[in-house]
Amino acid sequence: MRAIQISEIKTLKPIEIESPAAPGPGQALVRTHRMGVCGTDVSCYLGKFPFFDFPRIPGHELGVEVLSVGDGVTSVAPGDRCSVEPYMNCGHCYPCRRGATNCCQNLKVIGVMMDGGLCESFLVRADKLHRSTKLSFDQLALVETLAIGCHANDRAAPRPADHALIIGMGPIGLATLEFAKFTGARISVMDMNPERLDFVRRNYGIENTIQFSGDGSEKDAMREITGGDFYQTIVDATGNRHSMGGAIGYLASTGTLVYVGITTDAISFAHPTMHKPEASILASRNALPGDFTRIIQLIEMGMINTDPWITHRSDLDSVVNDFESYTKPETGVIKAVISVCP
Template sequence: MRAIVCEQIDQLRLVEQEEPVLLPGMAVVRIRRVGICGTDLHAYKGNQPFFSYPRVLGHELAGIVEQADDPQGKVKAGDQVSVIPYMHCGNCIACRGGKTNCCMDMRVLGVHIDGGMCELIAVPVTHLLVANELTLDQAAVLEPLSIGAHAVRRSGIQAGETALVIGSGPIGLGVMAFAKHRGARVIAMDIQEERLAFCKRWAGVDETVHALQGAKERLAELTNGEYPAVVFDATGNARSMTDAFGLVSHGGKLVYVGLVKAELSFSDPEFHKREMTLMGSRNATIEDFSAVLEALQSGSVDVGSYITHRVPFAEMIQHFDHWLKPEAKVIKAMVEL
């Protein structure tokens, strides 16, 4: 079968590999859609802290089950599925507490172990979500949208509270959509006016703020000088993540959804006087995937305009470098098999 391997920084190669075999408790899935994530782009450029080379990329996956060995009979051949790419151990303190998304021995497809940028993949049936009522595109974007939904759930934001979401990439957009779903007042912040306009159209945010044009003063105006109760940073940018400390209300929360390969520092007096809560938000759980699946089934999330670029599998490598450029205006790129 064909697979695309990131052999080293700035190098992708189409290779032939052996097809996976069916093992107990597993399913063999024919991949039909692979979403391109910031993680893939960062790994390609050498900026992903958990990545090792060579690696088959791909963790935003949808496909059709070809064979399944499911003792409970929930997954069967012919089912359309979304893959939950976080392979947790099930035994550590995080897993025992239901926080499988931050397992001590986490292995994420396409990051720690080979992913789904290939024709066939073997996956535990416990990590498949049957999505026969969705389109293949919808099933493929369950994963990035679930990361946003998890961050919102973890924040505990309440209806009527104000949320600031910094960064309007695919993850930030998911945060905005699900914060609005919870009834929050949502402010989007980014450095691109075109992206901010998209946040209004796609996520229905209430206000937008340009990050480089008096952002702090504008946020003060929008919140009567109190600042947002919850700030989500989905940029993966060290400067933005550090500056975000100054944008949180007293008694508020700062949630890091993005990841940066760097050390961060902050002013303890500013942190302390606000009695601020700093939170990390990593991956998602089955509960988040299920909630997003329901939202997609209801039609409350528009996947059509979320996916801005698509290419056949055989042409993916030639487009990858272009997707890194701002002028490409990529929100979500999708590879079709």
């Protein structure tokens, strides 16, 4: 069976692996139809993701078809189309007992800590499959990205009329924006890439777009937008230590900063920058099962339109050559999707 493996830093290669066995109790055998390329996949490929080991078959943003199920599985059936919740939690540790399955102490994320879905078929826990009778495989492959943004926005919890800032307009920043829109907050977005800001203006109607240049002009723009108050909530989706360290300087008094992007580097800022405004700094990790259910319903109802997101496509034959371009924002990539099986 064909698969694609990240074998070492900046090296993607086709491999042959054994076909999976029949599903055991509680398992499902699924065929991968679509895989979304995530910032995590890019970071893994570049050797910058802290939870990743080489070699690994990537793939955690997945639209799959159920082929067969094991004993005791009633939640899905052969032929169902599903999104995969890729967070394999233990169910027994302290965070799992508190319902924080996204932070399981024994967590294994498929495609990151264990082999993922960039292969023709694989076994997965059936309780991690979220079915839809309406969504395409493309849409199902984008649910996990949206779930990350959904959870990050829930952590930030912007209120109606709050000034909210989202930094980084890659897929996770865009996913956060999708859910910030539902809160009634007054949203600003910031990115270094003018093309991404233009994408947000065209597709989301966000007027308050700020291009980061590092010369202080971004703060001038923020003062004008917020009347000098700055931002009650900020989500930094960059994974860049310089951005993450600087973001706290954009907070309003008693504001909340959420880090959803991740870095292996140290993040630093002068303590008074945090202490003076009585800031709250939070992390956002993965997502919760209910986020997947909510997102599928919102897409089915037409309240989230994923069509503009997919800017690049590959298949198993072309992805090895194409992948390097997905690491470069100057190529115009927002979201690349790999067609694994027709």
